[in-house]
Amino acid sequence: MLENRSRLKWLEAAARSEENRMKCVICKTGGTQAGDVTVTIQRGESTVIIKNVPAQVCENCGEYYLSDDISERVLAQSENAVNANTEIEILCFAA
Numbered sequence: 001m002l003e004n005r006s007r008l009k010w011l012e013a014a015a016r017s018e019e020n021r022m023k024c025v026i027c028k029t030g031g032t033q034a035g036d037v038t039v040t041i042q043r044g045e046s047t048v049i050i051k052n053v054p055a056q057v058c059e060n061c062g063e064y065y066l067s068d069d070i071s072e073r074v075l076a077q078s079e080n081a082v083n084a085n086t087e088i089e090i091l092c093f094a095a
């Protein structure tokens with residue numbers, strides 16, 4: 001999910017576009033708009049769920065896209081739970 005290179009490229013392009021709004025690469029019909037999403041990260045035995053993550057969300061299929069900056073923060077926030085081998089952890093995104 002977060003490792004998807006083509007998605008990052010798409011986001012970089014989206015960030016550069018004037019309207020900061022592009023067609024969704026998954027369904028190719030919806031446009032994206034800013035919204036909050038719940039991100040689930042699965043690493044080894046740990047599942048980390050992070051709520052209220054700011055993202056660009058497709059109006060049509062609901063696919064979401066995180067910026068590089070947000071992705072990094074989401075991963076950093078999940079580190080503690082993963083390192084502690086917590087089976088499941090539910091967090092709120094720390095802005």
Ligand SMILES: [Zn+2]
Nearest residue numbers: 024027058061
């Ligand atoms: Zn879509």
